[in-house]
Each structure stands twice: as C-alpha cells, then as structure tokens.
Amino acid sequence: MTTATLTSTKELQQRLDFFEQECRRRGLRVTEQRREIFKTVASSHSHPSAEDVFAVVREKMSNVSLDTVYRTLASLADMELILRVGTAYKERFDGDLRPHAHFICSDCGEVYDIFYNLDHMMLPLQEAFSCGDVRQINLQYKGLCKQCQEKRKSGTVSF
Amino acid sequence: MTTATLTSTKELQQRLDFFEQECRRRGLRVTEQRREIFKTVASSHSHPSAEDVFAVVREKMSNVSLDTVYRTLASLADMELILRVGTAYKERFDGDLRPHAHFICSDCGEVYDIFYNLDHMMLPLQEAFSCGDVRQINLQYKGLCKQCQEKRKSGTVSF
DNA sequence: TTTTTTGCAAATACTTTGCATAACG
DNA sequence: CGTTATGCAAAGTATTTGCAAAAAA
Secondary structure, eight states: OOOOOOOHHHHHHHHHHHHHHHHHHTOOOOHHHHHHHHHHHHHSSSOOHHHHHHHHHHHHHHTOOOOHHHHHHHHHHHHHSSSSSSSSSOOOOEEOSSSEEEETTTTTTTTEOOOOGGGGGGHHHHHHHHHHEEEEEEEEHHHHHHHHHHHHHSSSSSO | OOOOOOOHHHHHHHHHHHHHHHHHTTOOOOOHHHHHHHHHHTTTTTOOHHHHHHHHHHEEEEEETTHHHHHHHHHHHHHSSEEESSSSOOBBEEOOOOOEEEEEEETTTTTEEEEEEEEEETTHHHHHTEEEEEEEEEEEEEEEEHHHHHHHHHSSOOO
16 A cells, blocks of 8 residues: 655645645635644644644644634635545435445535446555455545535625 | 436335345344335435435324434445445544545544545546536545454444 | 634534334344 | 334534634734
8 A cells, every 4th residue: 555655844834835825815814823723734644633633733722722723624625725534514315326426515515416437436446445345435526516606706705 | 417317116116125125134123214214315316414314204204203314324324225425424634635535434434545546536527517616536435444344343243 | 903813602503322112023 | 022113302522603802914
C-alpha cells in the first residue's frame, strides 16, 4: 500500500499562506482560531472529527469553543481548503442495488443517481482490501446542484 | 443522462421474496413492519432518510414508530439489502487534498487512505455535470476493517 | 470605527436505548 | 411457549443558533 508522505514544514507553510490569501480574497478575517483550526486539519493524517480538532486546538488555545471549531470547519470545507469525508447531512438510504454513482449537493443535500458503468472503479479494490473486507463501493460527486446554483446567484448567499 | 427504469411489480416481488429468505436465513423474524420498511426503500428512487421512510410507512401502518424504522433500516443495511448513501458516522475532515480514496469501516467508522491514481474516476464526470457543478470526487470503499473482523469472530457480535 | 468573529449558553436535529407488551415461529 | 421485535418514552450524541463582548481591518 502506498504510504502518504508526511507534510513537510515548508509545504505546511505554503498551505497556511494560501489559506490566508483565500480568506482575504473572500473577505474573511484571518483570526488565530481559524489559523490553528486550519493548521490542525492540514497537518493531520487521521481524518479528525470536529471534537478531535477541538481537542488538539484546545492545547494551544485553552479558551477556544467547540462551536467555533464547527463553524470554522464548515467554512474551510466551503472554501475547499479541507474536505468532508462524509456528506454533512442526515443519513439517506438507497434501495437500488444496481451499481451506480451519486451526485450530492453540498448545499441542500439532495442526492441524484448517476448510472454509468463503474467496472473501472474496481481497480483500486486490491488496495482497499489491504484495509479490510470491502462490501460496497461508493462513488460520490459532490458539488452544487442547478437549483442551489441559481439560489446563490440571485439571493444574498455569497459563498 | 441515463434514466433509472422504474422497478416493476414482478421485480419488487422477487426482492421481497429474497428479503424474507434472507431474514429467515439469519434468524430474523419477518414482521409486517420489516416488510413495509423494506418495500418502501426498495421501491423508492429518492434516497429517503429515516424520517422519509417513517412518513411513507405510517400511511399504511398508523402505529409504527420511528425507532423501529431506525432499527430496521440499520439491520437491512447490515444485511446488505439496502445501501447507506452516507457513512452512518459523525463527520470527519480531511486536510489532504491530493486525490485519493477512503476505506471506511462500517463497524467502527475508522477511515483509511487509499492512494491510487484516480484519473479513471473522472470518466463519469460528464454524467455528474448534468446534475450540477462538481467540486469534489469522493470514492469510498465500505466494509469491515481487520480489527472489527477479529472482534466479530471472537466476540458475541454475530452479524 | 465598522463589521466580522468569538465564546457562552441554549436550542435543535438526529439517532439510540431500556423496558414492558405484543407478535412470530 | 420461548424468544425476538415493537412502541413508548426518555436519553444520548452531534451540530447549530442568538446574542453580547472581543477582535480584525
């Protein structure tokens, strides 16, 4: 299995610079909390939850609050500076067992089917099997659905 | 975009038969609630949430409870008769923006990185773009990690 | 100085659990 | 009849929100 190279100090600094640049570009203020929260996720290789991030950041900033961590993680994900492993929405179920992918709207959470031959998705399967017993392959395309694109254009939402 | 064929009555009946067969094989009782909940998800094309399923089932069985729906959906997913669109765990974040896939354990929720060239994942992208503006591709392999496999073997958990 | 962000506390959503009764096999 | 599943109510997690004070630009 390919091992991830640990992020170097130089690389991390570059990412921090880009983070600040992106904040400024979007008119978001570069606060100590945002910087620490971003640094924590950017340098972690363990896919931390909000609570995990909170625990780490708390060691440096004893007064940071959990809701700031939630708010910041959400905005960092919106800015595409970090990724969500899941979908940020309540669980949904699918009774269609035919192989297919999903488009998931990151604004409204709507799920659309994408039927397509997914045989080539099986290629990394051998890699995956080194982690455990693979029972299901889940291919998701995340982004903004047409309706939410329109809403952002016309409305006050300005992300 | 390829359109899903609506599940025919015959096909649905076959799936219901298989559902009963699977319940019996695992020593689970075939109750009216389980049958209705399975039928609802199996014949839906809208990726319903637990609440959605509850609302539909309630029309036929006015006294069904939401916790039964939750319990049944969980066991149907464990039996692999239906799929979870998400991961059934709290959200986790990833600071590594290099393209890679994830193995996610359906028992403990642990996430493992799978580094692999994902260029061929881009193929269904055109399909996905008909739904909206794709910002991220998420490839998940779900199953049991090695540790949880051991736990099931040795312990009392018998799914 | 003006506007955004934070921390606190409280509220909300979603999901799970204990227990007595009902229902399956 | 013995065991499993259900419904009810209550608890438990995860996440979000309103608001006054603090901090960035």
